[in-house]
Amino acid sequence: MSSLKIVLLGFGTVGEGVYQTIQTHQNRLQSLLGKKVEIVGVLVNDINKKRKIDQHVVITDDMDDLLEIPDVDVVIEAIVGVEPGYSYVKKSLDKGFHVITANKELLANKGKELKKQAVQNHVRLEYEAAVAGGIPIISTLRHLLRVNRITKIEAILNGTSNYILTDITENQTPFKDALYDAQQKGYAEADPSNDIDGWDAFYKLMILSDLLFGTQPSWDSIVHRGIRNVRDVDILAAHSIGCKIKHVASLVSEDGDVKLAVEPVVLPSSHALYSVDGVDNAVMVTGDIVGQLQLQGPGAGALPTASAIIEDLVNIYQIKENVYEESAVSFTSLSESALEDWLVIGLADSIDSLTIQDKWEISKDGSTTTCWRVTASEADVQSVVQDQPGVAYYRMNSQFSEIKSLSTVG
Numbered sequence: 185m186s187s188l189k190i191v192l193l194g195f196g197t198v199g200e201g202v203y204q205t206i207q208t209h210q211n212r213l214q215s216l217l218g219k220k221v222e223i224v225g226v227l228v229n230d231i232n233k234k235r236k237i238d239q240h241v242v243i244t245d246d247m248d249d250l251l252e253i254p255d256v257d258v259v260i261e262a263i264v265g266v267e268p269g270y271s272y273v274k275k276s277l278d279k280g281f282h283v284i285t286a287n288k289e290l291l292a293n294k295g296k297e298l299k300k301q302a303v304q305n306h307v308r309l310e311y312e313a314a315v316a317g318g319i320p321i322i323s324t325l326r327h328l329l330r331v332n333r334i335t336k337i338e339a340i341l342n343g344t345s346n347y348i349l350t351d352i353t354e355n356q357t358p359f360k361d362a363l364y365d366a367q368q369k370g371y372a373e374a375d376p377s378n379d380i381d382g383w384d385a386f387y388k389l390m391i392l393s394d395l396l397f398g399t400q401p402s403w404d405s406i407v408h409r410g411i412r413n414v415r416d417v418d419i420l421a422a423h424s425i426g427c428k429i430k431h432v433a434s435l436v437s438e439d440g441d442v443k444l445a446v447e448p449v450v451l452p453s454s455h456a457l458y459s460v461d462g463v464d465n466a467v468m469v470t471g472d473i474v475g476q477l478q479l480q481g482p483g484a485g486a487l488p489t490a491s492a493i494i495e496d497l498v499n500i501y502q503i504k505e506n507v508y509e510e511s512a513v514s515f516t517s518l519s520e521s522a523l524e525d526w527l528v529i530g531l532a533d534s535i536d537s538l539t540i541q542d543k544w545e546i547s548k549d550g551s552t553t554t555c556w557r558v559t560a561s562e563a564d565v566q567s568v569v570q571d572q573p574g575v576a577y578y579r580m581n582s583q584f585s586e587i588k589s590l591s592t593v594g
Contacts, residue, residue: 202489341467411448523561537564
């Protein structure tokens with residue numbers, strides 16, 4: 185039986201997971217592809233480190249060694265950062281190899297260019313694993329919702345942030361302790377900046393924008409906030425009105441106008457993302473025909489990510505690629521002048537520029553904090569709180585427009 189020859193770039197958590205999955209699911213892969221799937225080369229940083237890799241596999245720290253292996257079919261890129269992944273993927277595409285990548289930062293920065301290069305070389309660039317781990321959101325949008333016009337996406341795209349916020353909510357754990365626990369359990373890196381500053385979710389949202397519209401907005405025009413400054417008292421304030429603070433990536437398209445944001449948002453219990461806890465990711469997609477769909481599952485980890493990569497491998501040979509042209513859309517920022525509901529925490533006195541809907545107090549560790557639900561523009565809220573230390577504010581999901589007064593305004 186002939187074989188499908190694979191080169192694997194990286195043998196960390198994801199790379200090793202891919203290698204193991206190909207071994208354990210070899211019979212299933214052969215039945216689907218009609219060929220044996222064979223890892224013929226692995227790129228590593230340290231060639232002297234002992235690994236559970238078959239002796240016939242080329243193990244090297246030089247990409248050019250792998251490019252010279254005869255009859256390679258697919259390169260699986262499982263490293264992080266724009267470089268050296270960008271250079272490796274470009275070389276692979278130029279050699280006529282299909283490429284599968286899980287590298288979200290690379291795709292957010294260089295995805296459009298690399299997709300064009302793949303088309304020019306008559307090969308495929310697949311990237312299911314780059315967004316939401318084991319959740320098949322890319323395949324759903326590319327192959328199952330081709331006629332639907334996607335009008336909204338709301339998603340929890342970073343398992344680390346979701347785990348931290350869940351720990352604070354359920355156990356009243358201080359932020360730094362919740363982060364430390366996430367690191368101890370392998371849910372957060374030693375340097376967690378990409379996760380807690382919102383960049384991981386941001387990159388994934390840019391990939392979705394490229395997929396849906398063939399382009400993405402200027403990065404500095406997007407509301408982009410992480411969870412680094414979320415306090416336990418903020419979580420308590422949301423909880424006191426039956427809500428949760430979740431880190432949400434959103435994309436809303438209406439009449440050719442597209443708005444994107446990545447930020448902590450106050451969600452009511454009626455919202456589908458309210459109950460998504462722990463390290464899970466979830467994506468809510470609204471199509472003009474199908475209505476609202478929700479996909480939920482593990483957003484990271486060796487096997488969920490390997491699952492997405494292996495499904496991409498099969499799709500290369502079983503599903504025809506859909507090439508999307510750039511759409512005629514305009515990207516606009518969330519309007520700083522639009523009136524919205526906000527949760528303001530720690531503001532001592534009311535301000536005339538903010539329309540007060542509710543006021544209540546919460547107690548923690550013997551101290552009392554005043555909370556407000558106000559209707560105002562973001563610009564007005566910012567102007568009120570910017571010079572007041574200890575005051576925080578969060579956008580409240582639009583479903584709050586259906587909720588009656590939470591308390592009596594004092």
